[in-house]
Amino acid sequence: MLTHRTRLLLIGAVLTLALAATLLINTPEATRTVDEVMEDPESLEGRQIAIRGEVLDGSIDNTTSTFILHGENEQIIIDFGDASVSNGLDDNRTVYAEGILNEKNGIWVFEADIIKTSCPSKYEEATDE
Numbered sequence: 001m002l003t004h005r006t007r008l009l010l011i012g013a014v015l016t017l018a019l020a021a022t023l024l025i026n027t028p029e030a031t032r033t034v035d036e037v038m039e040d041p042e043s044l045e046g047r048q049i050a051i052r053g054e055v056l057d058g059s060i061d062n063t064t065s066t067f068i069l070h071g072e073n074e075q076i077i078i079d080f081g082d083a084s085v086s087n088g089l090d091d092n093r094t095v096y097a098e099g100i101l102n103e104k105n106g107i108w109v110f111e112a113d114i115i116k117t118s119c120p121s122k123y124e125e126a127t128d129e
Contacts, residue, residue, distance in 0.1 A: 034071030083112040
């Protein structure tokens with residue numbers, strides 16, 4: 001028969017192994033840029049991914065809950081209809097989004113679950129008028 005101390009050590013070891021396995025199995029993917037995603041969007045279709053880029057000036061459409069996120073060379077439509085959106089979604093802001101990439105009528109659309117915006121720098125130079 002096992003002593004009380006031995007049973008506690010075994011339970012602790014099992015819990016530690018279960019926690020370690022959970023962390024290894026659910027390792028989050030790295031955030032991708034718009035350009036990285038659009039290099040091979042077929043390989044990411046239907047997968048939960050994170051993407052970052054800049055909101056294209058004038059592209060936010062609150063009636064359809066979409067905007068365009070662009071990188072250096074590519075751009076993608078972001079559907080934020082069902083997303084939790086942080087304050088400050090605006091033109092030319094850097095955005096981090098989590099969601100699923102899908103193709104709709106030949107166009108790649110990123111259906112976001114979470115959208116986080118960067119804070120404007122308090123050190124930006126004021127424009128003289």
